[in-house]
Amino acid sequence: MNNHTRLLSIATVAALCCGGCDLYGTDETSLAQVVEPGERLPGGETTNTRMLGVNSFLRPADNLSLENQTAFYGGNGFFNQAWVVSPSSTTSRDGLGPLFNARSCSSCHFKDGKGKPPEDGKVPFEGLLLRLAVEIDGALSPHPVYGGQLQDGSSENVPSEGTPVISWSEKTGHYPDGVSYSLLTPSYTIDAPQYGPLGDGLRISPRIAPHMIGLGLLEAIPEARLMELADPNDENGDGISGEIQRGMDGLVGRFGWKADMPTVDAQVGAAFIGDMGLTSEMHPKDTCTPVQTECLSAPDGGEFEVSPKIFDRTAHYSRAIAVPVRRDVGNPTVLRGKGLFRAIGCDGCHTPNHTTGKSVLAELENQLIWPYTDLLLHDMGEGLADGFPIGNASGSEWKTPPLWGVGLMEAVTGHTRFLHDGRARNLEEAILWHGGEATEAKVAFMELNATDRGALLSFVGDL
Numbered sequence: 001m002n003n004h005t006r007l008l009s010i011a012t013v014a015a016l017c018c019g020g021c022d023l024y025g026t027d028e029t030s031l032a033q034v035v036e037p038g039e040r041l042p043g044g045e046t047t048n049t050r051m052l053g054v055n056s057f058l059r060p061a062d063n064l065s066l067e068n069q070t071a072f073y074g075g076n077g078f079f080n081q082a083w084v085v086s087p088s089s090t091t092s093r094d095g096l097g098p099l100f101n102a103r104s105c106s107s108c109h110f111k112d113g114k115g116k117p118p119e120d121g122k123v124p125f126e127g128l129l130l131r132l133a134v135e136i137d138g139a140l141s142p143h144p145v146y147g148g149q150l151q152d153g154s155s156e157n158v159p160s161e162g163t164p165v166i167s168w169s170e171k172t173g174h175y176p177d178g179v180s181y182s183l184l185t186p187s188y189t190i191d192a193p194q195y196g197p198l199g200d201g202l203r204i205s206p207r208i209a210p211h212m213i214g215l216g217l218l219e220a221i222p223e224a225r226l227m228e229l230a231d232p233n234d235e236n237g238d239g240i241s242g243e244i245q246r247g248m249d250g251l252v253g254r255f256g257w258k259a260d261m262p263t264v265d266a267q268v269g270a271a272f273i274g275d276m277g278l279t280s281e282m283h284p285k286d287t288c289t290p291v292q293t294e295c296l297s298a299p300d301g302g303e304f305e306v307s308p309k310i311f312d313r314t315a316h317y318s319r320a321i322a323v324p325v326r327r328d329v330g331n332p333t334v335l336r337g338k339g340l341f342r343a344i345g346c347d348g349c350h351t352p353n354h355t356t357g358k359s360v361l362a363e364l365e366n367q368l369i370w371p372y373t374d375l376l377l378h379d380m381g382e383g384l385a386d387g388f389p390i391g392n393a394s395g396s397e398w399k400t401p402p403l404w405g406v407g408l409m410e411a412v413t414g415h416t417r418f419l420h421d422g423r424a425r426n427l428e429e430a431i432l433w434h435g436g437e438a439t440e441a442k443v444a445f446m447e448l449n450a451t452d453r454g455a456l457l458s459f460v461g462d463l
Contacts, residue, residue: 033335037368042404042463043214043323044356044367052324056408057112057213059322063363068320075317078310080106083276085155086301092310095301097277098158098286098294099151101129105314108209108275112321113413115209117186117422121166123152127209128422129275130164130188133388134201140389143202145195145291149274150204158294159194173432175446175453183432186423195291205388206421207257211412213405214371215255215264216319216364220356221375223252229351229374240348240437242376245392245399254375257420258390259399264360268315272306280306320361323369323404328462337459340452344444349378349400349437372403372463381435384419396436407461427460428453 041047046061060072081093082103088094102108108115108127115127130150133140142148146161154160167187174180188204226244234241245253251262261267269282277286281304288295306314328334341347350372359365377397385396393399398420406427410416416426424430434442445453 033339035330035335038353039370040326040329042326042370043217044369046217046322046364046367047325048322049325052327052408053411054111056324056412057211057321057405059324061216061320061322061361061363064320064361065363068316068361068363071313071316072320075313075315075320078105078314079109079317080104082107083278086299086305088301091301092307095278095305097153097155098288098298099155099161099292100153100277101125101149101151101275102153103276105271109212111412112212113409114211114415114417115422116413116415116417117166117206117208121168121186123163123165125152125164129207129209130190131205131207131388133203133205134199135203140203143198143289145289146193146198147287147289149287150190151277151287154295155298158292158298161190161195162193162198163191165189165191175450177449179450181428181432183429184423184425186421195289203386203388205386208417208420208422210257210401211405211409212318212321214323214369214402215267215321216359216361217323217356217367217369218254218371218373218375218402219264219319220359220364220367221254221354221369222357225354225357226252226375230376238345238348239440240345240378242349242374242378242400243392243397245377247391252375253391253399257398257401258393259375259377260390260393264319265311265315268311268318272311272314278305280304280311281308282311316361319364323371324408326462327407328458331458331462333455334459334462336452337455337457340448340456341459344448344456345441346445347372348441349374349376350403351400370404370463373400376400378438379436380433380438383435384433386420403460403463405463407463427457 045063048059051059060069083096084090084094085096086094117128132143132146132148132150134143150164151161152164169185170182172182188206230242230244232241232243245259247253247260247262248266253259253262255261255267269280272278272280273283351374352372353370356365356367377393377399379396380398387395389395418424418430419433424433431442431445
């Protein structure tokens with residue numbers, strides 16, 4: 001049954017039932033009104049069952065050995081410490097910059113949650129950065145002067161690259177039942193570029209820092225599982241054509257908004273050099289371009305500003321942060337929302353569960369996990385397109401983000417901004433921005449009555 005037929009049948013049944021009968025009796029959704037085995041513990045045995053609320057994302061995997069717990073808390077210290085500019089008496093954590101976006105990992109991932117755009121569109125940008133590129137010989141390349149990422153912070157005597165600014169425009173619409181909604185569209189500019197004109201043809205892609213939970217579990221999903229889910233040519237005719245991204249050395253991409261990072265280590269190394277200007281064995285040179293002479297001549301923090309020990313501990317911490325337990329998994333409204341989530345096709349990209357395979361941490365292996373992602377690239381339509389292809393990802397394709405933990409975002413970070421640039425002010429707006437392969441599912445969501453829309457959002461909010 002293709003998506004169109006599936007949605008027609010759902011709409012017909014919904015019209016007949018008028019919200020008062022069992023909508024989920026088909027084989028396809030027969031589990032929608034029961035709690036499936038393991039569903040309450042989305043991280044399997046690693047799930048955080050001990051600490052919720054503002055600290056929901058701070059626990060180590062629940063089954064970590066004492067040795068790995070010790071390494072986790074050591075990594076937590078490095079993750080949260082503020083780096084300083086060289087030269088400094090604090091030699092173990094100097095070398096920040098010369099150009100940077102943040103002074104610590106946690107300044108973008110506050111309490112291991114998501115970043116957000118500034119409400120007024122002006123600095124400081126907290127956990128939001130701008131990727132930069134220009135077209136050279138028919139292919140996108142980092143800007144020859146400003147590099148691949150705008151860095152709005154700098155050490156003394158080194159000009160920062162410029163000031164990012166967001167302008168918001170609002171558009172309104174209505175559900176078929178007459179309920180109104182509004183969406184914010186961002187537009188990005190760079191004020192006061194310090195190294196000369198940005199030139200014509202500059203492409204900008206904003207990226208929000210994602211939440212940190214469950215990264216090691218996502219890393220451990222077997223490649224064979226992702227290949228099983230991939231359908232780049234839509235051979236099954238369901239309108240969804242998920243594609244695997246290939247990152248460094250041909251490895252399957254899993255991290256980053258376009259899945260261009262294949263491992264936790266790769267993501268950590270890229271953040272150290274790109275966001276904080278810190279060199280490591282993985283990235284031994286600063287990102288200063290030839291034009292940025294002050295940057296090139298600035299003092300550094302030694303051969304590797306991030307020592308192998310600090311790098312390994314930070315990666316270990318990032319890999320072992322636990323996913324929180326579901327809070328209301330058996331609530332009838334939540335279960336109804338779960339059925340609707342499946343019935344309208346949200347699970348076509350947000351695949352509910354996987355079983356992990358090999359991992360750097362043995363405790364993460366052989367776990368039944370519920371991240372609600374297929375880690376594949378999907379076309380999300382022109383509304384979310386950034387015109388910034390990376391690897392196999394076109395300018396309108398994005399990796400399916402995992403949904404686990406999204407319902408705790410407000411408690412942890414104090415905000416509910418979603419999507420790759422934080423334009424959605426809540427989960428409902430995030431759904432309404434879906435296009436491309438997700439258009440039919442979005443239309444089906446809009447055609448639900450207000451009670452059922454609320455039920456579906458309650459389900460997602462419990463993940």
